[in-house]
Amino acid sequence: MKKLINLILLIFLLVSCQEGLAPIEKAIIKGKITFVGALPPDSLIKDLRVVAFNNYPPRDIVSEVLTGNAIFTESLLPIKNQECNYFIEIDKFPSTIAYLVVARQYGTLFEWDVVGIYSNDTVNYVPEKIVLSKPATINIDFVVDFNKKLPQPF
Numbered sequence: 782m783k784k785l786i787n788l789i790l791l792i793f794l795l796v797s798c799q800e801g802l803a804p805i806e807k808a809i810i811k812g813k814i815t816f817v818g819a820l821p822p823d824s825l826i827k828d829l830r831v832v833a834f835n836n837y838p839p840r841d842i843v844s845e846v847l848t849g850n851a852i853f854t855e856s857l858l859p860i861k862n863q864e865c866n867y868f869i870e871i872d873k874f875p876s877t878i879a880y881l882v883v884a885r886q887y888g889t890l891f892e893w894d895v896v897g898i899y900s901n902d903t904v905n906y907v908p909e910k911i912v913l914s915k916p917a918t919i920n921i922d923f924v925v926d927f928n929k930k931l932p933q934p935f
Contacts, residue, residue: 806916808876811868814883814897814923816860821887821927828886829857829896831867831923837879837908838934842893853884871913878911880934883923895931897923906932 810833820826832842835850845851857865871878883897899921900906911919 806872808871808874808913808916809868809918810871810878810881810911810921811866811918812920812922814857814865814867814925816863817924817926818928820860820863825887826858826860826885827888829860829865830854830884831857831869832882832884833869833871833878833911834880834882835877839880841935842884843891874913874915876913878913880908881911881921882908883925885927895933896927897925898931899923 810831814831830853832851832853834845836845839845839851842851846853852869852871854867854869857867881899882895884893885896886893898906898908899911900908911921913919
């Protein structure tokens, strides 16, 4: 009887797992942010994150995050030695990142601006798309100048 119960439990576990114990494969976007020029006072950098939006232009940060159309890093503060590293993990494939930015919170919870854009266009800053069809590691570095006004999507 005990062998029968063990066999039933084993079959149940094997059927119910269905790759549940397999590692989750993720894509990683990572890199370094280098800050040029003088940093604003701490009172004007309340938070700093890299955000990957599926939509461009994004409707707004809050709705994009709530609907799962934006993935963001943990806070990148404090900034040390005029640079910091970041990484974002993405586990849905295929996935397209239409807008990858460095975003700064400068005021209340809803006061953010874009201070870095992944773009090869240094005039109009048209964002570069990142298409992820499978797990991979992509290195993207940013140079952020807080004195340079970038186009804002909102």
